Amino acid sequence: MEILKEVGVYVEDLNRSGTMVIRDESPIYISNKTSGMELMPIREALDKYKWLRDTYYWKAVSIESDKITKEYMGLDPQGFFLRVHKGAKVKLPCQVALYIGEEKKSQYLHNVVIVEEDAELELITGCLTDPIVKSASHVSVDEQYIGKNAKLIQTMVHSWGEEVQVQPRSGTIVEDKGVYEHRFVVLRSPKKSVSKPNTYLNGQGASAKLTSVVLGSQESEIEVGGDVYLNGQKSSAELIHRGVSNGGQIYQSGLLIGKNTCRAHVDCAGILLKENIGMIESIPGLHAYHPEAMMSHEASIGRVSPEQIEYLQSKGMREHEALTLLVRGFIGSETNGLGKALDDQITSMITLAGHGEAEERVCTA
Amino acid sequence: MTKINRLEIKKLCVEVEGKKLLEDVNLIIPKGEVHALMGMNGSGKSTLMMTIMGFPKYKISSGKILLNGVDVTDMPIDERARLGIGIAQQRPPILPGVTLATILSYLDDGQPTKALEKQITYMKMDKYTERDLYKGFSGGEIKRAEILQLFAQSPCFAMLDEPDSGVDLESLQLMSVLMGQLFEKDEACDEACSGLIVTHYGDVLENVHVNKAHVMMNGKICCSGNPETIVDVIKSRGYEACILCMEKGQ
Numbered sequence: 001m002e003i004l005k006e007v008g009v010y011v012e013d014l015n016r017s018g019t020m021v022i023r024d025e026s027p028i029y030i031s032n033k034t035s036g037m038e039l040m041p042i043r044e045a046l047d048k049y050k051w052l053r054d055t056y057y058w059k060a061v062s063i064e065s066d067k068i069t070k071e072y073m074g075l076d077p078q079g080f081f082l083r084v085h086k087g088a089k090v091k092l093p094c095q096v097a098l099y100i101g102e103e104k105k106s107q108y109l110h111n112v113v114i115v116e117e118d119a120e121l122e123l124i125t126g127c128l129t130d131p132i133v134k135s136a137s138h139v140s141v142d143e144q145y146i147g148k149n150a151k152l153i154q155t156m157v158h159s160w161g162e163e164v165q166v167q168p169r170s171g172t173i174v175e176d177k178g179v180y181e182h183r184f185v186v187l188r189s190p191k192k193s194v195s196k197p198n199t200y201l202n203g204q205g206a207s208a209k210l211t212s213v214v215l216g217s218q219e220s221e222i223e224v225g226g227d228v229y230l231n232g233q234k235s236s237a238e239l240i241h242r243g244v245s246n247g248g249q250i251y252q253s254g255l256l257i258g259k260n261t262c263r264a265h266v267d268c269a270g271i272l273l274k275e276n277i278g279m280i281e282s283i284p285g286l287h288a289y290h291p292e293a294m295m296s297h298e299a300s301i302g303r304v305s306p307e308q309i310e311y312l313q314s315k316g317m318r319e320h321e322a323l324t325l326l327v328r329g330f331i332g333s334e335t336n337g338l339g340k341a342l343d344d345q346i347t348s349m350i351t352l353a354g355h356g357e358a359e360e361r362v363c364t365a
Numbered sequence: 366m367t368k369i370n371r372l373e374i375k376k377l378c379v380e381v382e383g384k385k386l387l388e389d390v391n392l393i394i395p396k397g398e399v400h401a402l403m404g405m406n407g408s409g410k411s412t413l414m415m416t417i418m419g420f421p422k423y424k425i426s427s428g429k430i431l432l433n434g435v436d437v438t439d440m441p442i443d444e445r446a447r448l449g450i451g452i453a454q455q456r457p458p459i460l461p462g463v464t465l466a467t468i469l470s471y472l473d474d475g476q477p478t479k480a481l482e483k484q485i486t487y488m489k490m491d492k493y494t495e496r497d498l499y500k501g502f503s504g505g506e507i508k509r510a511e512i513l514q515l516f517a518q519s520p521c522f523a524m525l526d527e528p529d530s531g532v533d534l535e536s537l538q539l540m541s542v543l544m545g546q547l548f549e550k551d552e553a554c555d556e557a558c559s560g561l562i563v564t565h566y567g568d569v570l571e572n573v574h575v576n577k578a579h580v581m582m583n584g585k586i587c588c589s590g591n592p593e594t595i596v597d598v599i600k601s602r603g604y605e606a607c608i609l610c611m612e613k614g615q
Contacts, residue, residue, distance in 0.1 A: 310420055310421065313441070314418055314420070314454075315468060316443055316447045316471075325463055325467065326460065329462020
């Protein structure tokens with residue numbers, strides 16, 4: 001269970017409202033003592049609640065979406081069901097680990113999160129492979145339902161073996177004045193990952209803030225995007241992508257679809273640490289179907305300037321320390337709680353990119 | 366008793382992108398002494414400081430730089446900083462996502478001391494510590510942030526590049542006091558800080574005892590002497606007097 005800490009899951013931590021660990025496709029640990037919150041395997045929930053299949057299951061993601069979702073036909077794979085009852089404001093974060101412990105394993109999961117009217121939840125989802133696993137496949141359908149005046153803050157951290165294929169399909173529906181914040185962090189990149197969640201801001205005043213941080217190592221191909229449908233009157237969205245490549249290919253996209261009076265912004269930015277290896281593509285997009293849809297986008301790709309590095313070096317920092325600080329600054333403060341894991345991974349990438357050896361800091365000034 | 370030379374520059378020639386900017390510069394600053402460096406724009410003052418600090422753009426074609434007897438001529442910039450050379454730059458770069466608090470914390474070994482916290486408040490910089498460094502900072506705020514970092518670094522040789530240019534009176538006064546504290550240690554003390562300050566008018570030196578002033582022209586130090594005399598001459602007669610003096614000397 002120690003390994004789960006890398007992705008922010010601390011089993012038996014008293015500062016968590018609930019914990020579930022799924023190894024391969026089997027739930028191996030569940031703990032929940034929080035009133036107003038239910039956490040259980042999805043199959044158990046489907047047996048327990050008839051309304052789940054009728055009202056929620058496959059409603060935020062269509063089974064007909066693509067080849068991946070069609071593979072789910074006739075299957076009811078395992079996964080987790082998390083429900084926060086109407087009016088319940090869960091104070092401590094809930095955590096779920098989706099873990100692959102077997103080489104060549106194909107993990108199929110279907111997860112449903114429901115935060116009912118006036119309820120609040122913070123969820124940490126850690127997806128990872130065991131260090132011995134190099135090649136595997138993670139496919140998941142993730143559905144989130146946020147009721148009226150409800151709030152879901154979700155941090156999803158990925159850390160994969162170098163030959164792993166990752167294909168999540170995600171859909172989120174937000175009702176009136178509902179708030180959805182989603183932070184997606186790829187710490188150790190897989191061989192290939194395609195993550196394009198759809199978010200439907202259906203309610204009046206519904207809002208979403210979706211952030212992705214990708215550290216793309218050599219020979220990885222990471223695609224992050226997401227379509228946000230601003231259907232509700234006065235709905236709003238902010239979509240932020242940050243990518244750092246030391247040889248990997250990172251594709252950032254993000255489409256805002258304004259169908260009502262709304263405000264939204266999409267911002268893609270990337271840094272390449274190596275010359276002539278790796279690639280970042282940033283394509284933010286806007287579709288407006290309403291005259292009062294106020295939407296904007298920006299995209300930038302570059303490198304850390306030598307002047308910035310040298311400035312920090314003039315304060316005594318080694319090159320890799322200066323670069324780590326600048327890359328951490330570029331990524332922004334959207335990754336609270338991941339401080340050390342994130343910094344360690346950035347430092348590792350920077351060292352691999354040939355910007356100095358990571359060593360103990362000795363200040364003789 | 367002979368003083369140890371904290372900084373010694375011998376016949377230093379410097380180029381930037383193939384253009385000669387410094388020629389045969391010689392300078393000695395003993396331990397505990399603070400020198401002022403004056404001169405017209407483009408005379409080579411900032412070049413000298415950036416070269417002493419070790420910024421790679423400034424190529425040393427010949428000559429040597431010694432700190433406390435150690436040859437630092439080919440030493441990388443970060444090693445020079447860790448050895449005790451510090452600089453408050455005139456135009457530092459904007460650092461998105463990096464805060465003044467982060468750098469101060471690094472310089473103060475991860476745990477800002479009470480003395481530093483007091484200085485942050487005194488310099489009226491509390492509300493700037495969590496902002497992206499230099500993004501939207503005024504001239505005075507940049508200078509105050511730079512000198513705070515120098516204070517946190519506690520260098521044995523500190524350089525300040527035009528701390529008095531482009532700043533308001535309040536910033537000038539605040540910096541003058543902090544500079545006084547930076548250099549206040551007794552000259553006999555091992556930790557006594559030596560320094561070099563580039564200044565146009567000398568106003569910022571109110572709280573600092575300056576031992577000597579130098580005038581740079583065309584990449585050379587053309588005059589060294591009593592700081593009060595040199596400041597008075599430049600204030601009353603401008604650098605024309607220095608040019609005339611040089612011509613007489615020739």
